[in-house]
Amino acid sequence: MKSWNKSKPAILMADQLPAILVLAPLFGAMIIGLAGTKDHKICFPITLASLLVTLVVAVAAAHQVFEHGPIDYFVGGWKEPIGIGIHLHIDSLNVLLLCAIAVVAVLVSFFSIRRIGDKNTEKTPHFYTLYLLLCVGLFGITIAGDAFNLFVLIEVSSLTSYGLIAMGSSKRGAFAAFNYVLMGTVGASFYLLGVGYLYLKTGTLNMVNIRDILSTQPEIAASRAVSIAFLFILVGIWIKMAFFPLYGWLPNAYSYCPSSSACLLAPLMTKVSVYVMIRVMVSVFGLEWVFASPGWSNLVVWLAVIAIVAGSVLAMAQREIKKMLCYLIVAEVGYMVGGAWLADEGLWGLTGALYHILADAAMTLCLFLAAGIFAKRFGAKKITELEGLFKEAPWTAVGFVVGALAMIGVPPTCGFFSKFYLIRGGIDAGHWEYVVALLLSSLINAVLFFRIFEIAYFGNKPAEGHAHAHDDEPAETALPSSEIPTWTGVFPLLVTAAIIILLGIFNGEIVAMIRVVLEDLPNLASRL
């Protein structure tokens, strides 16, 4: 696979970018399935190689999108009439997310390195197969231009994430995964029901085609079935992204699973779901249709406000680090959903939401990596157990502090700029409750993280003695730090911290890239 990639002429390679993006990890997963069970040593190199291919392809796709415009790919060459085949689409709305997925997957793969022969490593090939298939699913969701194809890839990513969450030996992880299976299945079914209703009214599954029909046939666009389709698609995706009242599965699933699974899932799954919501709003129904009745968007913004406040308050009540971070994800999802639904004239809310997808992926990755390192090396899971750990692990502390400052929203980290754009959208749209919720959440984040800084920096209890506090949780009892090379955790953490700051410094360029597509949309040009 990779050998012919290199031998192919450059012109042709460029046409095949969307296909290679999903095929490289797919082939990697199959090779691990074939050969990895015999020899566990090859699993990690194959995983890294196929993810690096996707990273190169994602960057190449970004180059092509910003130089030559959106990439359209028709699988099997079935182009005309539109809708008979499957359409893959890369434009400035999703190309940066593709890069983000590839970067996160590559970085987390370093964190997932474990010494061959350690305890619980006999399932290494299973882990990496699921890991790569999850990446296939996420890439596929992001490039899908077909409503049903999106569902199929949501299934791929969901099934693999259930497996990744339940893989640890902890009973609570398995139970959390079971809860997630139930909720995730309901979410996927809702999405599918919505697509079914939409197909009944429009007779097509292609996103571009559906939007053409809805914008040229007002009686179809106004029909009850289409509204109900939108409602079901929206609720289905909300379950997948853990939007406030539907978040029940998330905290346990992400805090009781193996650290490497959490680091991959927490930054990506919810963010890709937010992207799906925005894609459905922009490319399937069209923003005109979605924002036609202000009552609905006001309702969603209020729900987002509740999500932000509730997520932040619940985070304050947590004693475990990962649980706290999980509730912060619930709040961040509120940021993005609220931002996307602000419906302000300049679409700054939507822009902020798209920028925040990238920023939040980096921040969540950073914090989860740091929490994972603390748990893996020192057995510190509760906030109080962090005492003195900043001195023990200074580089991890640097990464954690950068991630935390971004979460609070301190310039020049990306967290500040995403809040800036979201607040601008909120003020433009007159949604003051959303602005207040954002500021309140920043304040709560500041309280939360400075409390942790205080404990971890000034606390002087030695880190020893915590390791045996978790006999009931055999998933990740503290290993002596010599067993896993330290750099496998610290290297991705520091890269992520650098990305957080770079995303912040280059926020103007990134936002300009994101807004390219919003300006491209014909019926939005008037709004901007």
Add this chain to the structure above:
Amino acid sequence: MLSKVFATIAVVITGGILLYGVSDFPGFGDPHSPANAGVPGQASISQYFITESYGDTKVPNIVTSVLADYRGYDTMFETVVIFAAGMAIFAILRVVGDDSERKPRRKQESSFTNGDHSRIIIGTTCRLLVPVIQLFALYVIAHGHHSPGGGFQGGVILAASFIIIALAENLNSALKRLSETNYLKIACIGILIYAGFGVMCQVLESDFLDYGVLQPILMTDGPEMARSHSMLGVEIGVAFTVTAIMFAIYANLSSRGLLRDGL
């Protein structure tokens, strides 16, 4: 109790909304509904499939031509879904690396010789049935593009023939015929066959899964027949994966991941 009340309320609301939408649907079997005839001013996709699919692909079964060619990308990922489900189940259930667990709990005897007469009847019946089931499964796979059937259905039937061996005798005699290493390999090879057909098209400088360009390799007259043959090829790939994963899921679930004794 309270949770049941809430669940009932949620179900009633969801059902109510769905039914409210149903009243807006086109009539059942209405030939002018958007799904059948397209919306005014747009080419109808269903009409295209009905009129053109035989000419495009030389496959009389329209369902197969849509499934394996026009929307072959979806079907490939449906196969990946099954593979992922299997992998997740192995990752959670399979007990590996513990030698004390490997020893059989009770002495393994062939059920045909241990004097259990009721098992003789079951065993002999299954022995007679299994070849017929497998032959039928192969027919369903091979004839999928001409009549109802295909890789998914045929693969499930083929897996059923192994499961029936495991039920009638014991899991070990089924695993002797399809061992753990083999079913994992077969599952991966199935997907590699499917994706391989797609990548071959890319190597021949066309789009992924554009089977028409495989004409020189498959030595068919015309790209349409190449599409037809490739569809058979990908159906076989699907059947590989489905057979292996269905049997593997049964083997892991029935033995709690130990792969011995079984039910």
